[in-house]
């Protein structure tokens with residue numbers, strides 16, 4: 235066992251009880267422990283009585299907030315990028331996007347910055363959305379310091395699959411038709427893959443069925459994690475990057491309205507992640523490719539790269555907890571609330 239592990243894993247977000255300074259202190263401490271250059275950090279011991287929320291849940295969450303002017307998880311949740319739309323001479327719809335790989339500092343918990351590689355400056359990158367049969371053109375520019383690519387899931391020519399390395403300062407145009415409909419994703423596919431993915435090069439890619447899906451309140455949730463001290467394990471987990479963000483800011487939903495979550499697992503280092511809804515059940519459409527096939531459950535386990543469409547309606551007013559059902563992941567940031575009213 236590595237010394238830094240005992241510091242970096244379970245202790246990490248617990249320090250959040252003491253706010254930004256404590257959390258940053260632990261991050262710095264874990265970093266120095268990993269490099270073996272510094273002494274023990276100055277951080278406060280855990281309190282003997284944990285704080286609780288109004289439902290009686292013990293809270294291990296963070297204090298304060300991230301700078302939402304740079305990335306607002308609440309906005310990301312419901313923002314879909316349909317691209318620049320035009321029509322080809324054949325009548326086919328063309329959707330075009332410009333995507334730039336760029337190195338950036340990303341705030342993954344209040345006061346904790348992660349030296350990331352991103353698509354268009356955020357983690358996740360933009361949620362790209364098209365309809366089955368559209369022609370897609372993605373103008374990729376690698377403005378980052380390392381070689382990258384974009385690998386899209388779905389059916390297309392192998393030459394458009396993102397295995398070709400795009401060097402720093404180089405460009406590549408990915409062009410293919412959107413198929414099949416379902417919930418897909420895109421991510422960098424340059425080796426070492428683990429490193430390129432966990433650094434933040436990924437986003438959600440939705441292909442709608444030709445007739446669309448039933449009207450619903452739609453949300454995108456990418457389950458992700460961050461190895462803030464580069465020891466090969468995540469210290470922070472979240473949906474949509476910021477630990478505990480939807481715990482501090484419950485997602486407002488309407489009673490009786492159909493909700494649809496596009497749920498993607500891109501967590502690196504852990505073999506699985508999971509999603510659990512409290513006090514409700516959802517229809518689970520695996521990969522979103524078969525509207526006639528679903529299962530009815532309240533928990534789903536997902537390997538890295540798996541994604542599912544979840545549909546549900548909430549009957550009662552109040553806060554419904556959502557979290558990873560692996561307790562450790564929940565305690566390290568993957569926990570939030572839906573607020574029905």
Ligand SMILES: [Cu+2]
Pocket residue numbers: 381382383422423424430431435
């Ligand atoms: Cu890369």
